[in-house]
Amino acid sequence: MANRFVLNTVSYHGSGAIKEIPGEIRRRGFKKAFVCSDPDLVKFGVTAKVTDLLDEAGIPWSLYSEIKPNPTIKNVQDGVAAFKGSGADMMVAIGGGSSMDTCKAIGTVAENPEFADVRSLEGVADTKAHATFTIAVPTTAGTAAEVTINYVITDPEKVRKFVCVDVNDIPEVAVVDPDMMASMPAGLTAATGMDALTHAIEGYTTRGAWELSDMFHYKAIQLISQNLRDAYAEAKSGQPASGREGMALGQYVAGMGFSNVGLGIDHAMAHTLSAHYDTPHGVACAMLLPIAMEFNKPAVTKRLAEVAVAMGVDTTGMGEDEAADAAIAAVRQLSADVNIPKTCDGLVEGDLDRLADDALADACYPGNPREADHEAVKGLFRKIMA
Numbered sequence: 001m002a003n004r005f006v007l008n009t010v011s012y013h014g015s016g017a018i019k020e021i022p023g024e025i026r027r028r029g030f031k032k033a034f035v036c037s038d039p040d041l042v043k044f045g046v047t048a049k050v051t052d053l054l055d056e057a058g059i060p061w062s063l064y065s066e067i068k069p070n071p072t073i074k075n076v077q078d079g080v081a082a083f084k085g086s087g088a089d090m091m092v093a094i095g096g097g098s099s100m101d102t103c104k105a106i107g108t109v110a111e112n113p114e115f116a117d118v119r120s121l122e123g124v125a126d127t128k129a130h131a132t133f134t135i136a137v138p139t140t141a142g143t144a145a146e147v148t149i150n151y152v153i154t155d156p157e158k159v160r161k162f163v164c165v166d167v168n169d170i171p172e173v174a175v176v177d178p179d180m181m182a183s184m185p186a187g188l189t190a191a192t193g194m195d196a197l198t199h200a201i202e203g204y205t206t207r208g209a210w211e212l213s214d215m216f217h218y219k220a221i222q223l224i225s226q227n228l229r230d231a232y233a234e235a236k237s238g239q240p241a242s243g244r245e246g247m248a249l250g251q252y253v254a255g256m257g258f259s260n261v262g263l264g265i266d267h268a269m270a271h272t273l274s275a276h277y278d279t280p281h282g283v284a285c286a287m288l289l290p291i292a293m294e295f296n297k298p299a300v301t302k303r304l305a306e307v308a309v310a311m312g313v314d315t316t317g318m319g320e321d322e323a324a325d326a327a328i329a330a331v332r333q334l335s336a337d338v339n340i341p342k343t344c345d346g347l348v349e350g351d352l353d354r355l356a357d358d359a360l361a362d363a364c365y366p367g368n369p370r371e372a373d374h375e376a377v378k379g380l381f382r383k384i385m386a
């Protein structure tokens with residue numbers, strides 16, 4: 001079977017990149033923007049950094065901001081109704097993964113109304129039309145939803161988070177401007193940055209990894225390892241440094257890779273934790289990352305040894321096994337340096353059967369390089385129990 005690769009049509013990078021947005025809208029002849037963002041970003045003026053530019057350019061826009069972290073089916077359905085009533089002909093997603101994913105789902109349902117229930121989009125949906133034209137502007141350096149063919153929606157009734165994979169949902173234009181991420185507090189910088197590292201390492205060790213995806217994941221592991229501590233320190237001190245710029249790029253490069261080859265058991269388990277305990281996605285990914293690497297090590301020892309080198313570990317004189325362990329230790333050290341918690345609030349033994357079932361049913365699990373049975377997954381969850 002041929003390997004497929006899907007990326008944005010156009011992407012802009014670097015400080016000040018958002019200034020390109022009005023031109024992108026005008027050149028394509030669009031008349032009105034539907035802006036998807038979350039309430040906090042609106043309150044703290046992050047959304048306005050872009051909408052002020054639309055105002056200056058005389059481009060009308062309307063705002064939809066009923067988006068919660070770990071966005072729900074209702075957030076999507078209300079958004080579809082708001083979009084239909086807005087008279088807009090394109091979308092601008094401004095936010096973290098939650099705003100961008102909601103926007104992707106709204107745009108998909110708007111053009112494919114037979115999927116209005118949203119649940120039927122889970123997995124690989126047979127949509128016929130591309131989502132409404134979208135410019136995506138990330139405000140966190142983590143999910144890379146601006147360049148992926150995935151979005152993740154929560155079903156509160158069934159207490160599940162489900163992944164939708166669809167080449168029709170990728171935003172045409174991504175605008176990755178580190179200035180949009182400058183207001184991230186330290187904890188969010190750490191969590192979203194570790195989400196990006198998880199994408200890069202899971203993507204490098206996933207079943208479908210191949211040369212083209214390796215190229216992106218290896219570079220992303222380097223960029224994130226070199227920049228996350230600085231970005232975190234910068235968020236704490238308020239002093240500008242180069243960490244934010246490196247993280248903005250590193251998370252995007254990771255997205256270019258994993259979107260095309262998939263992830264693994266860490267993301268499958270992380271989605272389950274967020275659905276049950278509303279754990280922030282990046283925190284869930286980060287707590288599980290060394291545990292998932294240890295579990296996968298027998299299947300991907302050589303790959304993990306390469307991860308150690310990408311993370312800057314001096315592996316001179318080490319065998320493959322020792323170098324793989326050094327990669328796991330380097331991940332643990334990075335997590336500790338940016339204060340990621342080691343245990344998950346709310347996680348109790350009585351929930352483990354359900355959690356293991358849900359993780360094994362998650363769309364990310366089949367990408368894992370080593371098979372896990374129900375008891376093994378319970379054992380992995382137990383390692384982050386308080």
Ligand SMILES: NC(=O)c1ccc[n+]([C@@H]2O[C@H](COP(=O)([O-])OP(=O)(O)OC[C@H]3O[C@@H](n4cnc5c(N)ncnc54)[C@H](O)[C@@H]3O)[C@@H](O)[C@H]2O)c1
Pocket residue numbers: 038039040041044046068069070071095096097098099101139140142143144145148149150151152180181182183184185188192195281282
């Ligand atoms: N589509 C994909 O490929 C993909 C990949 C990974 C994760 N996800 C999904 O993305 C979601 C998580 O996204 P996220 O981690 O980016 O966080 P988020 O979008 O859920 O935002 C978390 C919080 O951070 C705040 N915030 C965002 N940017 C900020 C900024 N610049 N300054 C201050 N506050 C800011 C938001 O207002 C919000 O309260 C999850 O639902 C996850 O499953 C999607």
Ligand SMILES: [Fe+2]
Pocket residue numbers: 143195196199267281285
């Ligand atoms: Fe993620």
